[in-house]
Amino acid sequence: MRKRSAIVAGVMSGTSADGVDVALVRIAGPDEGRHSRSTRDVRLLGHASYPYSSSVRAAVLSAMNARSAGVADLARLNSLLGELYADAVLSTQQQFRLKAELVGCHGQTLYHQGEQRRFLGRKISTTWQTGEAATIAARLGVPVVSDFRPADMAAGGKGAPLVPYLDYLWFCDSQVGRIVQNIGGIANLTAIPPSARPKDVTAFDTGPGNMVIDAVTQELFEKPFDRDGKIAASGRVLDSVVNRILNRQFFLAKPPKTAGREEFGREFVRDFRRQCNGLRKQDVVATATFLTARSISDAVEKFILHRSPTSRKRGEKWGTPLRRRFREIILSGGGARNSTLLAMLEEQFAPLGITVRLSDEFGLPSEAKEAVAFAVLAYETWKGRPSNVPAATGATRSAILGKVSYV
Numbered sequence: 306m307r308k309r310s311a312i313v314a315g316v317m318s319g320t321s322a323d324g325v326d327v328a329l330v331r332i333a334g335p336d337e338g339r340h341s342r343s344t345r346d347v348r349l350l351g352h353a354s355y356p357y358s359s360s361v362r363a364a365v366l367s368a369m370n371a372r373s374a375g376v377a378d379l380a381r382l383n384s385l386l387g388e389l390y391a392d393a394v395l396s397t398q399q400q401f402r403l404k405a406e407l408v409g410c411h412g413q414t415l416y417h418q419g420e421q422r423r424f425l426g427r428k429i430s431t432t433w434q435t436g437e438a439a440t441i442a443a444r445l446g447v448p449v450v451s452d453f454r455p456a457d458m459a460a461g462g463k464g465a466p467l468v469p470y471l472d473y474l475w476f477c478d479s480q481v482g483r484i485v486q487n488i489g490g491i492a493n494l495t496a497i498p499p500s501a502r503p504k505d506v507t508a509f510d511t512g513p514g515n516m517v518i519d520a521v522t523q524e525l526f527e528k529p530f531d532r533d534g535k536i537a538a539s540g541r542v543l544d545s546v547v548n549r550i551l552n553r554q555f556f557l558a559k560p561p562k563t564a565g566r567e568e569f570g571r572e573f574v575r576d577f578r579r580q581c582n583g584l585r586k587q588d589v590v591a592t593a594t595f596l597t598a599r600s601i602s603d604a605v606e607k608f609i610l611h612r613s614p615t616s617r618k619r620g621e622k623w624g625t626p627l628r629r630r631f632r633e634i635i636l637s638g639g640g641a642r643n644s645t646l647l648a649m650l651e652e653q654f655a656p657l658g659i660t661v662r663l664s665d666e667f668g669l670p671s672e673a674k675e676a677v678a679f680a681v682l683a684y685e686t687w688k689g690r691p692s693n694v695p696a697a698t699g700a701t702r703s704a705i706l707g708k709v710s711y712v
Contacts, residue, residue: 309333312350314394314405315680318386318413318436320490320565321515321639322365323529324356325390327397328676329405332684345474347681351401352673355393361385362529368415368435370571379415379435386413387437391444408449409683409707411675412436417454419463419563432464438710450683450707457693462700465563469495469508469697470685471678475669477501482631484605484659487674488514488640491564492601495697496609498630507609508697509560512600513569514640517593520574525586531594534645540591546580547596551603560608561699594646602653605634610657637664637671682706 310333317326333346357365364382368374390410398404412434421428438451454464472485472495485495492514496507515530522531531537550556555568577596581589609631634654640646641663651661664671685692691703 310346311406311684312403313680313684314397314408315676315678315683316390316394316408316410316441317676317679318357318390318411319675320369320414321519321530322357322362322369322413322490323639324354324362325393326352326354326672326676327393328352328673328680329397329401329403330677330680332681334684334688347471347474347677349669349673349677350403351397352670352676353393353397353400354672355389355396357389361389365413365415369566383435383437384440386435387440388444390436391441394441394445405445406447407683407687408441408445408447409453409679409681409686410436410438410441410449410451411453411679412438412451414565416567417465417563417565418567419458419465430458430463432458438708442710442712446712448687448712449710450686451710452708453679453682453686453706456704456706457698457700460693460695460700460702460704462693462695462698462704463561463563464698466493466495466508466510466697467682467693467706468493468675468678469506469694470692471674471681472508473497473501473503473506473694474681476635476667481633484609484631484634485664486511486601486634486636488597488601488636488638488646489675490514490516490519490566491569492597492638492640494601494604494609496605496631503694504696506694506696507560508694509562509604509608510564511604512556512564513573513593513597514638515597515643516566516569517574517577517596518590518643518646520571521578521589521593524574524578525589530639531590531643531645534594534643534647536587537591537594537643537645540585540587540589542595543581543584543588543592544595546577546592547599549580550577550596551600556600556603561697591645594643595649597640598646598649598653601650602657605654605659606657631659633660633662635662635664635667637669637674639672641671
């Protein structure tokens, strides 16, 4: 089948609310037919990041955390983010002297409720990603695909995670089972057995990524994040706090599951700080960092390897079939730049025979990965093909994701 290529811009702003990532991606594939790994050629051409100003970040975080918010301010924020996303794509195109034919924009998540809850007499699940796609389309002169999550939720899924589609295309190997772990504001994994088909993939949110670390670092040190994990490296972990938190319902619940600021935002951080009362400030950051590492390793053991995290302490021998099945965990996202977190993860996974690697080693820079994912999802939508992974989201069927804003 004849392949043609297109340059697609992917735009991502995550739950950390630190800024906008843009990736320019060349995608080659057939004009018709359902997806297959052998018929997709995805190549990253360039990427750039644009931090939010302090006032924009404060507005986004306020909208995320507010119990109630003014309609006018939310509407203005939607329009403002559309302008900022358009600025970011235009700057990236100018930097790399390339022009996108299509844009995939995730938008800024303000609220995500993957589980159904009762509201005004009806059980509903819902999600809200803001940032006006019509503005982006008008300023760039190309179609924009946005609002990816609702179509999966309408099909019975949780609307997340969506990045497993890219993980499968990029990282599936005939010999090596890989766990692809993204550490953004929220941490999420995709487990891909050797020679996997899409239905063999498992994916879910593991818990907080950088969200709690960033929050306590801001509160205690007036810094937006712990650069390279230096603060955590000077602190001491309080294991009892981590152990108590990991007994909460979210961590015990089986996949599929998804999380956001609703689970690990302001109220969670307030309770975490209370449990760390009396610790040095450095110890609080260290404990938050270890919480991310332990929640990731526990999730892998319980839900991917199907093995109790405490079994190592009881002297259980490591089974060779599982060791052959998953041998690598590949990190991406801002947390992959935190050396202290990386060292904690290596210590957690070494007894499992799993090697920690970075997505950069596979030609996919960690900070660009999610933006690349939404470029790929937009391309599939434009071709009229589904791109959710029902095994990851819990959807009852495949779904074409997103809404198209035309010029």
